[in-house]
Amino acid sequence: MAQSHSIPPASVSSKGEAYRLLFFSDLYKLPVCIGTVKQRLGKLTDLVFRQAEPYPEAVGLYLEHGWGKPTEFIPWEKVIKIDQDSIFVAPPPNGEVYPPFVDQKGWILVDAHLMGRTILDMDGRRTEVVNDVHFLETRGKLHIAHVDVSFNGFLRRWGIRNLRWIKDRLISWKYVQPLSVEDVVKNDVVSLSVTREDVKELPGEDLADILEELSGEEQQALFAALDSEKAAETLVEAEPRAQRQLVANLRREKARHILSEMSVPQLADLFSVLPHDDLIEMMELLPKDQSDRVQAILNEREATARALMTSEYVSARPNATVGEVMGSLRQPDREPRCVSYVYVLKDDGKTLEGVVDLRELVLEAPEKKLEDIMTSPAVTVEEDMIREELGELFEKYRFRSLPVVDANDKLLGVVHYNDIV
Structure with missing residues (x-):
């Protein structure tokens, strides 16, 4: 976050009360000083608030110093004023240093807990991001009034103040629940x-x-x-x-x-x-x-392909003709779903070489050989593949059946789509 700041002057309400509206981006990294600018404690790391009705109230300033130095927590009542260049605070009691910061249950750290956080829009269908937090300063107290989800807030966070995208989009804290x-x-x-x-x-x-x-x-x-x-x-x-x-x-x-x-x-x-x-x-x-x-x-x-497969399938040699295969398919004892594909086996009668879809087979000339029209290599599944994995393959390739093979491409059986869904 850049360190360019623009602190607005105080205004007066209709009741005659002085107030000021500030953004967290106006205060972040401002020097925190005792009495004069020369007595500088460090830069503001975060603002700490406690839950209060209707709006959270500031309880103090949190300073980190780096290089292994302890943090500091300055109670809000020690803050004297906030001006364009610095935050002025009273000296710690008895000339000592302010104590280290210790987080308390229910405290809200603006930078750590709010800035950049996701906020669900009121229709619940879109997500927004908190780009800035809007404060109301009045009667010596500082309250969280709004969160800014506009692009303007994003620009301010990065020190770009000479550009304005559209109007600030502020969401009242009363509509936002931590x-x-x-x-x-x-x-x-x-x-x-x-x-x-x-x-x-x-x-x-x-x-x-x-x-x-x-x-x-x-x-x-x-x-x-x-x-x-x-x-x-x-x-x-x-x-x-x-x-x-x-x-x-x-x-x-x-x-x-x-x-x-x-x-x-x-x-x-x-x-x-x-x-x-x-x-x-x-x-x-x-x-x-x-x-x-x-x-x-x-x-x-979790059933595997081996458990789900059937040994009922149609196979043929590569040199078999379309006419020969069609003749064998007309046998009356064939189960209809077993004739979706013809699995082409090598001469050993065991090793899968390719596959022919029945819908393609019926369109070919009877004298055509399977080795000339088969798809090779065929899409296969391993015998230990589980049902979910089989379903993904069927979804991907839209096949009606898949051949199950061992490590040597020996055809063990066939898994049908209807058996795994």
Whole structure:
């Protein structure tokens, strides 16, 4: 953030009270001085606020000095004035130094907790970023009044004040609710969201989309604010990566309540993307009959190509003609789905060399040889490939069947699409 500043003068309200509106970008990195500019303590690192109604109130200045030097915390009542070039404070008592900064529960650090954080727009469908924070200074106190999500705020953050994009877009703090994430991270970090009541009204699909746009801490904060029913709905709609992140940070009792809101198929879908240790832990939270049903679905999904394949398929040698193959296909005992493809085997009668689609076969001249029209090499699957992987291959290639081969391309059988969906 650049160090160009523009401190506005005080104004007078209709009630005759002096007030001033400031942006955090106006104050960030301003020199903090005792008495005169020559007695400089350092530069403002952050402003610290406590929750208050209706707007958070400043409790002090936070200074970092670097090079291993201790931080300093200057209580707000020690602030004498803020002018264009400096923040002036009273000297510490007894000529000593101000104490190091120690974070307190519920405190909000503007730069650390708000600037650059994601805020969910009030319709819950778009995400914004806090580019600046707007303060009201009156009666010797400083309050957070708004957050600025406009591009102007972004420009100010980087010291570009001679350009204005459009009007500042300020969102009143009363419409913005900080979510304490002390339950999900070690530090009391503040994130932003719409009010909790508004969050509850958003569809799970929209919440899942929003969660995927947030950082880890913000994601956990928003998820922790949901009740069990809404959390379950959101978890079902989330992408696998987000599902793994959310589950990994759930407390057992919270997880138990969320899982109780989900159906067996939904649980199986969720558990299928979890790491093994998380899967075992989540299974332990389910009633025995429910965990057995979920496990049965997972076992079925983990069936391999060898278990799912059939040995009923049509094969022929490379030098076989189309007419010869068509004659063999007319045998009455052929299962219809076994004649989707003809698998061309080498002279050893075992090694797969290529494949011919039946729809192409019927269009060829009877005297044409398979080696002249086959697709080679064929798309194959390994015998230990699981159902999910098979499904991805079928989705990719749109085949009706896939040949299963060993490490030497020996044809072991065929997996049909209808057997894995």
